[in-house]
Amino acid sequence: MRKKQTAVELLFLGSGNAFAPGRAYSSFLLDRTMLFEASPTTLPALRELKMRLEDVKYLFISHFHADHCFGLPFLFLDHYFVTKRKTPLTIIGPKGIERLSRELVDKGFCGTRQRFSNNFPVRFLEVRPNRRYELEGFGLVAYQMSHGDMDCLGFCLDYKGRWIAYSGDTGPCPELTNMLAMADLAVVEMSSIDGDFASHLNLSDVLELRKGMRPDARMVLTHLPAITQKDARRLLDNPYGTIDLAEDMERFEFGL
Numbered sequence: 453m454r455k456k457q458t459a460v461e462l463l464f465l466g467s468g469n470a471f472a473p474g475r476a477y478s479s480f481l482l483d484r485t486m487l488f489e490a491s492p493t494t495l496p497a498l499r500e501l502k503m504r505l506e507d508v509k510y511l512f513i514s515h516f517h518a519d520h521c522f523g524l525p526f527l528f529l530d531h532y533f534v535t536k537r538k539t540p541l542t543i544i545g546p547k548g549i550e551r552l553s554r555e556l557v558d559k560g561f562c563g564t565r566q567r568f569s570n571n572f573p574v575r576f577l578e579v580r581p582n583r584r585y586e587l588e589g590f591g592l593v594a595y596q597m598s599h600g601d602m603d604c605l606g607f608c609l610d611y612k613g614r615w616i617a618y619s620g621d622t623g624p625c626p627e628l629t630n631m632l633a634m635a636d637l638a639v640v641e642m643s644s645i646d647g648d649f650a651s652h653l654n655l656s657d658v659l660e661l662r663k664g665m666r667p668d669a670r671m672v673l674t675h676l677p678a679i680t681q682k683d684a685r686r687l688l689d690n691p692y693g694t695i696d697l698a699e700d701m702e703r704f705e706f707g708l
Contacts (some may be wrong), residue, residue: 465497467698470519477519478675490523513545514620515604525560531572540573550576597622600651641675662692674698
C-alpha cells in the first residue's frame with residue numbers, strides 16, 4: 453500500500469485551449485517547483501502572482517505546438533537579464549526539446565543566447581515513453597499520447613507517495629487510459645464540449661475516462677473551451693468521481 457503524505461498544490465497560470473476562449477493558454481505549477489508547459493502567457497501570469505522564477509526547478513513540455521512552448525523565449529530572456537538562478541532549470545520533453553528551445557530563442561531574440569547564455573544554467577532531458585526516470589524527489593514515466601502527427605507525451609510522476617498524471621494534448625488512446633487508471637490525481641485536457649476531433653478530448657471522452665479511474669482519484673480539467681453552466685453541471689454531477697474545472701490563477705490543494 454502506497455504511503456499517503458503531505459498535500460500537493462496545483463496552481464493554474466492559464467486554463468484555455470489554443471483558441472484563447474476568454475482564458476489564458478493552459479499552464480500550471482505543481483508545488484510551485486514544477487512548471488507544466490511554457491505557454492505564451494506563462495511569464496505574465498508568474499509576474500502577476502509575484503512568483504520567483506528561480507524556485508521552479510523543472511519545466512515539462514508535452515509537445516511542440518505554439519500554445520505549449522512559445523513562451524520559452526521569454527523565460528530564457530528573463531533568466532538572461534532578471535532572474536538570478538544558481539541551480540539549473542531542467543527542461544523535460546520529447547526528442548528535440550533542446551534544439552527547439554534554442555531555435556525559438558534565436559529566432560525571437562537574435563544573438564541574445566550566444567551573448568548571455570552564461571547567465572542561465574539550463575539542462576535538458578529528452579524522455580522516451582515507457583521508461584522510468586529518477587529525478588530529485590520524484591520518479592517520472594512518460595506515455596505516448598495520440599495527438600495527430602505531433603509527438604506528444606503524457607507525464608506520470610511518482611511524487612510524495614502518489615501518482616500524479618498530466619495528459620498533455622491527446623485524443624482517446626490506450627496509453628491515456630492506462631496512465632489515468634493508476635493516477636491518484638490527474639490533470640487532463642478537454643478542448644471541446646461536443647467536438648469530434650481525434651487528437652483532442654471532448655466532454656463525453658472525459659466522462660468515459662473518469663469512469664475508468666478509481667472513484668477516490670481526483671481529476672482536474674484544463675485546456676478548456678468556453679463552458680456554459682449546463683456543461684459544467686454535466687461534468688461536476690457525474691456519477692464516477694470528482695472532476696474539477698481549472699480557472700486562470702486558481703489554486704487547488706489535494707490531501708489525497
